[in-house]
Amino acid sequence: MVEINDGPVRCSVSGGVATLTLDNPPLNVVFRGLTVALGQVLDVLAADDAVRAVVVTGAGTRAFCAGSDIAEFQPLMVPGRIVPAKLALQHEVFGRLDDFPKPTVAAINGLAFGGGLEIAVCCDLLVADATARFALPEIKLGVFPGSGGPVRVTRRIGEGRAKELMFLGEPIDAATALAWGLVNRVVPAGEALAAAQALAATLAQRAPLALALCKQAIDLSFDTTEDEAMRLALPLSDRVFSSADAQEGVRAFLSKDTPRFAASANLNQ
Secondary structure (H helix, E strand, C coil), X not given: CCCECCCCEEEEEECCEEEEEECCCCCCCECHHHHHHHHXXXXXXXXXXXXXXXXXXXXXXXXXXXXXXXXHCHHHCCCCCHHXXXXXXXXXXXXXXXXXXXXXXXXXXXXXXXXXXXXXXXXXXXXXXXXXXXXXXXXXXXXXXXXXXXXXXXXXXXXXXXXXXXXXXXXXXXXXXXXXXXXXXXXCCCCHHHHHHHHHHHHHCCXXXXXXXXXXXXXXXXXXXXXXXXXHHHHHHHHHXXXXXXXXXXXXHHHCCCCCCCCCCCCCC
């Protein structure tokens, strides 16, 4: 079971829930070392059957993550440089979080700006502190979000609101983020991490194979036509209905018992 107590991404595990903490004071901005560390920890957690759900949060109270370290930008501002030096790695690692086979919950404390918001929306569910603020302010630097924001944020909140967020670059508060569907829940100040961990603990009790395949089925709705998504979802349903977890779930329901689902999703079988 992985425990990481230092470095730009810390990790602790309790009750089947891994908590990843982005830790780059004072605002947990993204730099290459943080992206590398995030990818490494995700690989370990994906393979650890003791981990059933993951929470991602930021150290301190000021920011979940306030975006990229702009001080790193100037050497990258020549044709053909930004992608190999920064964006390709972020695309790959953020994509691993987006496609993570276990449920993920972001606990948003403080600012989720730029690349920080792009990390947050890779998580399945977002829980925000009532004082949290959200922005994609890259337009004010003469650029636009380059690590998934135009796709993942738009899928969450729709074209019109995504364009407002990215064209204007102005922050929105937690209440607006909830109304727009950017986050799933807003909790009182200081309670985002505890609420996210409680939600993850609930998810950790669900059947892991069903969760993983449900996530795949939902993603199909964005990746292909409606008819094709419906067709491709059928084998996923067949697989989950014939699983040991499904048998356990039905047994427990009929017996008025609590189901005891397997630790592993067995996604490769």
